[in-house]
Every structure is written in C-alpha cells, then in structure tokens.
Amino acid sequence: MNMPAPRWVVLTWRLPSASSTPRVTTWRTLQRMGAALLTPGAAVVPYSEDLLERTEWLAERIVESGGEAWVLPVTELRERDEAEIRARFQSAREQEYATLRTKAGRRLTHRGVVALEHGYRSVVARDHFHAAGRGRARRAIEKARATKAG
Numbered sequence: 001m002n003m004p005a006p007r008w009v010v011l012t013w014r015l016p017s018a019s020s021t022p023r024v025t026t027w028r029t030l031q032r033m034g035a036a037l038l039t040p041g042a043a044v045v046p047y048s049e050d051l052l053e054r055t056e057w058l059a060e061r062i063v064e065s066g067g068e069a070w071v072l073p074v075t076e077l078r079e080r081d082e083a084e085i086r087a088r089f090q091s092a093r094e095q096e097y098a099t100l101r102t103k104a105g106r107r108l109t110h111r112g113v114v115a116l117e118h119g120y121r122s123v124v125a126r127d128h129f130h131a132a133g134r135g136r137a138r139r140a141i142e143k144a145r146a147t148k149a150g
Contacts, residue, residue, distance in 0.1 A: 006047040006073035008085075009055050013041050015067035022065035029058050034126025036088040044085055046128045047073060090131050096123045097133030104140035113145050 011030075015022045033054055035043040045051045052073065059069035077085070100120055108116065120141055127134060 004075040006052075006075050008044050008074040008077065009047050009052050010038070010042060010044045010072040010074055011035070011055050011059060011069065012072065013059070013062045013067055013069040015062060015065060018066075022062065022067060025065075026058065026062060029054075029061075032122075032126065033058075034089070034093075034128055036085055036092070038085075044074075046089075086129055089129050093123060093127045093129075093131035094133045097131060097137040100137040101133070101140040104137070104144040108144055108148060110148060113141070113148050116141050116144065 013026065015026065030037070030043050033045055033051060035045045037043050045055065052071070055071050059071050062069040100116060100123065103112075103116055103119075106112075120137060123137070124134065
C-alpha cells in the first residue's frame with residue numbers, strides 16, 4: 001500500500017528550564033525557517049526535503065542541549081486546521097513585508113537599501129505560501145533603490 005506523501009513537518013520539543021539559550025536558539029532557528037508555532041513546544045513547516053532536513057538538524061540540537069524532540073512528517077490535517085496554519089504563515093509574512101515597505105519609505109543610505117534587499121530575500125526564503133505583500137514590498141524596495149541611485 002502506498003503511503004501519501006507528507007504535506008507538513010511538525011517538530012515537538014521540550015527543553016530543560018535551566019538555561020534560556022537553547023530555547024532562544026530553537027525559537028530563532030524556527031523563525032528563520034518560517035515555521036508557524038502551534039503551541040509553546042510545537043511548530044509546523046510545509047513539507048520539503050530541505051525543511052525536513054533542517055527540522056531534523058534542529059531536533060538533534062535540542063537533544064544535545066538536554067531536551068527531547070520529535071520530528072513528525074504529517075500527511076493530512078483537518079481542512080480547518082490546515083486553513084488556520086496557512087493563515088498563520090500568511091499573517092506572519094504579511095507583517096514582515098509591511099515592515100519592509102515602511103522601512104523602504106524612509107530616507108536610506110546605500111547600506112540601508114542593501115540591508116533592505118537582504119531582509120527581503122530572507123523573508124522570501126520563508127514565505128512558503130507567497131503572501132500577497134511580497135510584490136508590494138519588492139516594488140517599494142526597488143523605488144528606494146532608484147531614489148538612492150538618482
């Protein structure tokens with residue numbers, strides 16, 4: 001019997017309370033991956049080989065820090081749950097694109113424009129569902145670049 005391909009990767013974990021460093025490292029890594037938090041000890045990303053590998057790597061770091069972690073490929077979610085998770089992804093990326101647009105509207109140095117472009121590429125890398133604000137942010141940054149060049 002063929003198993004359906006995974007659609008999501010869920011990471012669940014528990015870290016000792018002795019040090020905040022592993023918790024902060026875990027949270028920052030999940031942010032860079034574009035994960036959506038489900039609970040304080042569980043996060044989800046859309047399935048891809050790259051995200052599965054990165055999630056497994058993070059789970060290993062959690063265990064090395066004295067915690068427990070499980071990586072769970074998920075083939076199906078209830079429709080309502082999947083819609084909620086996608087909405088969380090979209091909302092998080094929309095907020096990041098809005099921040100980029102706001103920054104692009106300010107007077108920027110060349111270094112500021114370069115930093116904005118780098119920030120945009122970082123958000124795009126974790127924009128798993130192509131949030132609507134992506135194009136507006138790109139155009140605002142292009143305008144900032146043209147203003148700086150002109």
